[in-house]
Amino acid sequence: MKAYFGRRYMISASHCLHSDTLTAEENRATYGKCNNPNGHGHNYVIEVLVGGAVNSETGMVLDLAALDEVVRTKVIDRFDHTNLNLDQLFVNRVPTTENLCRVVFALLKDALSAGKLERVRVEETENNFFECIAE
């Protein structure tokens, strides 16, 4: 029987939204306050949803501790308390939460030992969130 297991994690990170392909004026017009060159930060909530058959011996889709370990090593250790703009993955990518969501999905997708990554949701603040869904 297929079920889904979800887990929420938090990271704190800073970023500055700025595209090298836009002029300074265009950057300000596009990103507003988020274009402050000194950066600003968020407490991001990353919600990971994994789908798969419920194991008949354990009653679980996957081992929570194993999921925590993957998310910690692939995502939390990499981004928590860092400046996202300085990460290799954002050298040619504006660290919008859309792009962060995609990057997190890609980092986790092939690392799970059980279950299939169905969705990553990144909440940038309490009022906005972004989702990347397996297609």
Next chain:
Amino acid sequence: MIYLTRRATFSASHFYWNPAWSDERNNQVFGRCANRNGHGHNYTLEVTVAGEPDPVTGFVVDLKWLKDLMEREVLAAWDHRHLNLDVPEFAATESAAKIPTTENLAIAAWNRLQPAIAAAGAQLNRVRIYEAPEIFAEYRGEP
């Protein structure tokens, strides 16, 4: 199609134990959850029903009706109970008993709610159960 969701909370105790396994393997796989004296959670049950709003009432289903159904079919049996001892789906005395993981709770809640929702002409879309604010499982009726 409109998706309507109702939440309810319940508190229950449980432990994880597979009787076919040795004590050692149970402790290894389930860790602290294998403590047979049990531990507890404040659970949140989220039930999502899909359908078209009724042309007269504007409702997919009456929320009060859904609240009462959740109360009657799930909370009355699970709230302030020990899932392994008091709830048939998980009771050790039952041969087909499941381990009361959050995944199995979502499936069991679906099985308790689905017939009445179908009989009311609506479609149960999803049951999600939070065992803590940052941990949840869901079931969508898939085989």
